[in-house]
Amino acid sequence: MSDPFFRPVSGFDLPRFAGVPTFMRLPYVPPGHPRFGEVQIGLVGAPWDSGTTNRPGARHGPRQLRDASTMIRAEHPVSRIRPFEAASCADLGDVGPNPASIPDTLERFDAYFARLQETGIRPLMAGGDHLCSLPVLRSLAAPGPLGMIHFDSHTDLFHSYFGGEMFTHGTPFRRAVEESLLDPRRVIQIGLRGTMYDHEDMDFAKSVGIRTVRIEELFARGIEDVMAEAREIVGTKPLYVSYDIDFVDPAFAPGTGTPEVGGPDSFQALEVCRHLAGLDIRGADLVEVSPPFDQGGATAFLGASIMFELLCAMAG
Numbered sequence: 001m002s003d004p005f006f007r008p009v010s011g012f013d014l015p016r017f018a019g020v021p022t023f024m025r026l027p028y029v030p031p032g033h034p035r036f037g038e039v040q041i042g043l044v045g046a047p048w049d050s051g052t053t054n055r056p057g058a059r060h061g062p063r064q065l066r067d068a069s070t071m072i073r074a075e076h077p078v079s080r081i082r083p084f085e086a087a088s089c090a091d092l093g094d095v096g097p098n099p100a101s102i103p104d105t106l107e108r109f110d111a112y113f114a115r116l117q118e119t120g121i122r123p124l125m126a127g128g129d130h131l132c133s134l135p136v137l138r139s140l141a142a143p144g145p146l147g148m149i150h151f152d153s154h155t156d157l158f159h160s161y162f163g164g165e166m167f168t169h170g171t172p173f174r175r176a177v178e179e180s181l182l183d184p185r186r187v188i189q190i191g192l193r194g195t196m197y198d199h200e201d202m203d204f205a206k207s208v209g210i211r212t213v214r215i216e217e218l219f220a221r222g223i224e225d226v227m228a229e230a231r232e233i234v235g236t237k238p239l240y241v242s243y244d245i246d247f248v249d250p251a252f253a254p255g256t257g258t259p260e261v262g263g264p265d266s267f268q269a270l271e272v273c274r275h276l277a278g279l280d281i282r283g284a285d286l287v288e289v290s291p292p293f294d295q296g297g298a299t300a301f302l303g304a305s306i307m308f309e310l311l312c313a314m315a316g
Contacts, residue, residue: 005035006088008074016070022091023065023126024072024308029090031115040087041314042121043307048097048105049290051131051169053161055257057290058129061303062094064291065126069304076312078274083308083315092121102131102167109135117142124311126303127287129169129257130156133242137172137181140240140283147186147239148173149230149279151247151272153193153260155212157201169257169288173242174201177208184208186237188230190272191215191247194260215262223268227275234279241276241284241310245303253302255294266302273309277316284310 008025022028023043029036045062052058075082083089095112098104109132116123117139125136130152140146150156150173157177158170166175176182189205193215205212211233218226246256249263264272289303 002085002088003038006039006090007084011073021066021070024069026084026089026091028093030093037119038088039090039092039121041089041311042092042116042123043089044092044123044125045094046097046109046125046128046132047094048099048127048132049129049257050097050099050102050105051129051167052257053168053170055290055293057292058127058257058288059099060291061128061289061300062126064294064297064300065286065289065304065307066091068297068300069307071301072304072308079277079312079316081312081316083311087315089311089315106135106167110138113139114142122314123283124307124314125283125285126307127285127289130244130287131167131169131172132287133285134172134175136283136285137176137240138179141181145180145183146282147234147237148182148242149234149239149276150187150189150242151191152189152242152244153191153246153263154244154258155189155192155201155205157204157210159200159204174204184210186234186239187211188213188233190226190230191218191263193262223271224275227272231275231279236280238280238282241281241313243284243286243306243310244288245286245299246288248302253299255290255299256288257290257293258288269302269306270309273306273313276310276313279313281314284314286310
């Protein structure tokens, strides 16, 4: 059982619309806080979207996700997991970017997440665009390459954009394979769809052994069957879970930079996470929530709910 200090503020003690919002109403424990070293799972904002190539706005995602997450309560309705009692969780604040420089921001993020790794804190990161995942993987893979379960409409395995730009939200996992952060034979990408520039990313996936599951296969086989295969692929070794909100159909999650029609609904978005229980998850993320495209906040609330599902899988 975790220390009561690391429990969220209850809606019975303070209304959910009151107080300073933190992720899931957890205590704010930034680096340097006297209890920072006691945190087991740290919820971290990565407010940065300079890797975006079309519709920006995900830099504002962490702030809106925090606000939406005040609706999260203490217990999972199906598994009955109470993650805030199973692990010491806290909001670590935001890792500060340099909005004028991709290289400098990556260095800042590398240093920040390396500190979490050294402290033994498992990160649950809220983006930001998908390039934010790369420095998290760099820290977590220090002991050795990770497996990954990746929910997304896109592979994010492209070599480069615009004649040689190597660091965009469409390239992080290509870099992760090249840097030996991921074991491609233990990586599965689920939900892929949408029109394409070409097959360069898919050809790369096939060449290194990454398993790709298009949305047609997911719907034909069903979530339970595909997730059983995912569990076999990653096995019992350490893995990372990366969840792009554009995995979900834009009818349910319109607030994102690169939406693709024909995806899962909001229940299916939660259901895939419920098959992660018992895996050795060393870190996870929920990225690409873009408030400027999220009228009414439905995408942010779904994103916060997905973060709770991921937290339960990490803490359970």
